[in-house]
Amino acid sequence: MATIRIPTPLRPYTNGQSDLTVSGETVGQVLDSLVQQYPALRPHIFNENGELRPFVNLFIGEENINDLQGTTTPVKDGDRILLIPSIAGG
Amino acid sequence: MDVDLSRSLFGADVAVTPLRAVGGLETLVGNTPLIPLRRVTAHLPSTVQVLAKAEWFNPGGSIKDRPALNILRTALSQGKLHQGKRLLDSTSGNMGIAYATFGAALGIGVTLVVPANASPERIAILKALGAELILSDPSEGSDGAIRVARQMAAQQPERYFYANQYDNPANWQAHYCTTGPEIFQQTKGCVTHLVAGLGTSGTLIGAGRYLREISPNVQLIAVQPNSPFHGLEGLKHMPTAIRPAIFDESVLDQTLWVETEEAYRMARRLAQEEGLFVGISAAAAAVGALKVAEQLEGGTVVTIFPDAGYKYLSDKALWGI
Numbered sequence: 001m002a003t004i005r006i007p008t009p010l011r012p013y014t015n016g017q018s019d020l021t022v023s024g025e026t027v028g029q030v031l032d033s034l035v036q037q038y039p040a041l042r043p044h045i046f047n048e049n050g051e052l053r054p055f056v057n058l059f060i061g062e063e064n065i066n067d068l069q070g071t072t073t074p075v076k077d078g079d080r081i082l083l084i085p086s087i088a089g090g
Numbered sequence: 091m092d093v094d095l096s097r098s099l100f101g102a103d104v105a106v107t108p109l110r111a112v113g114g115l116e117t118l119v120g121n122t123p124l125i126p127l128r129r130v131t132a133h134l135p136s137t138v139q140v141l142a143k144a145e146w147f148n149p150g151g152s153i154k155d156r157p158a159l160n161i162l163r164t165a166l167s168q169g170k171l172h173q174g175k176r177l178l179d180s181t182s183g184n185m186g187i188a189y190a191t192f193g194a195a196l197g198i199g200v201t202l203v204v205p206a207n208a209s210p211e212r213i214a215i216l217k218a219l220g221a222e223l224i225l226s227d228p229s230e231g232s233d234g235a236i237r238v239a240r241q242m243a244a245q246q247p248e249r250y251f252y253a254n255q256y257d258n259p260a261n262w263q264a265h266y267c268t269t270g271p272e273i274f275q276q277t278k279g280c281v282t283h284l285v286a287g288l289g290t291s292g293t294l295i296g297a298g299r300y301l302r303e304i305s306p307n308v309q310l311i312a313v314q315p316n317s318p319f320h321g322l323e324g325l326k327h328m329p330t331a332i333r334p335a336i337f338d339e340s341v342l343d344q345t346l347w348v349e350t351e352e353a354y355r356m357a358r359r360l361a362q363e364e365g366l367f368v369g370i371s372a373a374a375a376a377v378g379a380l381k382v383a384e385q386l387e388g389g390t391v392v393t394i395f396p397d398a399g400y401k402y403l404s405d406k407a408l409w410g411i
Contacts, residue, residue, distance in 0.1 A: 005229050006229070007228075007229045007230070007231060007319065008229065008230055008231055008233065008234070009231065009317075009318035009319040009327070009330055010318070010319050012318075012330075018229070044317060044319045047351070053321075053350070053351070054321065054350070054351065054354060054407035054408070055320065055321020055350050055354075055407070057207065066406075082228065082229065083229075084207045084228045084229065085207075085228075085229075085231045085319055085320075086207075086231075086320060086321045086322065086323045087182040087183065087205050087207065087208055087231060087232055087323050087324070
């Protein structure tokens with residue numbers, strides 16, 4: 001089980017929760033579990049073809065998954081995954 | 091400080107201030123080119139033109155030179171910022187770069203709260219300019235940075251002048267005094283629509299107020315992300331964000347809600363079809379401007395391109411590289 005940190009703008013879709021424990025052996029599986037638990041998150045994270053939207057940044061610890069193996073990056077028990085928003089105005 | 095703001099704001103007579111060393115750089119702020127979009131507008135009738143204000147021509151590389159300089163000058167003239175005090179603000183990057191640029195030129199220390207997920211390019215530029223950086227929780231975004239800056243300002247009022255770009259009227263007044271008049275003059279008074287993205291909202295509120303006064307029928311149109319979770323760096327989704335005090339919705343005629351992917355596609359089109367290598371907020375503004383223009387039989391639509399694309403190069407998904 002990994003912990004995934006939900007950014008402020010997405011917390012309305014997770015009943016206000018900021019840290020969720022989700023199962024999965026890869027980042028992709030963790031995300032699938034997440035959107036099954038909270039279906040309202042799906043259109044914010046995935047496009048109509050089920051692909052990760054281009055601005056969705058995911059980190060395991062300090063590492064961007066794009067610098068690892070993308071959504072097939074393995075996830076270990078206790079890993080902390082960060083879902084990072086872009087930076088708004090100013 | 092003895093600064094006549096009404097005369098010297100961005101003008102050539104800054105030498106009247108005791109801070110003699112900054113005259114050159116300050117005089118380069120504003121008076122940016124207004125560039126017609128030609129190929130991405132090829133489907134429009136010849137009676138409709140779309141013009142983009144190329145704000146990366148400012149010395150600090152973005153539109154934020156205008157409000158940063160005015161906020162600094164206003165604080166100096168009011169005695170709120172003086173030797174030994176540091177300017178403090180939260181920023182997504184461009185405002186910080188502008189503060190750091192003019193802070194360096196004026197000899198004023200600059201402390202910035204920046205979300206830790208700011209692009210590496212921005213963080214590197216801020217460090218190169220000598221700014222002190224406080225990195226805030228990336229999950230909390232810009233609003234988290236605002237909260238940290240507020241707390242620091244409250245805890246150490248003797249150390250910091252809290253510039254507070256979101257609530258400081260000197261922000262929109264910069265655009266009222268410069269951006270608005272420039273647009274009116276460059277279009278020879280023909281501007282019919284102004285379309286701009288909302289970050290602090292200072293650009294559209296300030297330039298819009300000026301244009302509305304001088305040309306009451308001009309339409310003022312805001313561009314916002316269509317979702318609270320988006321990739322339009324620099325733009326705010328106002329319904330879910332800390333609302334800037336300077337944001338006066340009554341000034342606006344309309345808001346267009348833009349999807350991130352539309353703006354990404356437009357960023358690539360502007361680069362490859364117009365030779366305009368602009369940032370993501372500029373691309374979102376262009377999406378909005380084209381939507382407005384497509385509804386017109388005639389008109390002059392002006393939009394604002396806040397910065398160039400260089401600071402977004404590490405975002406490979408944006409450029410498809």
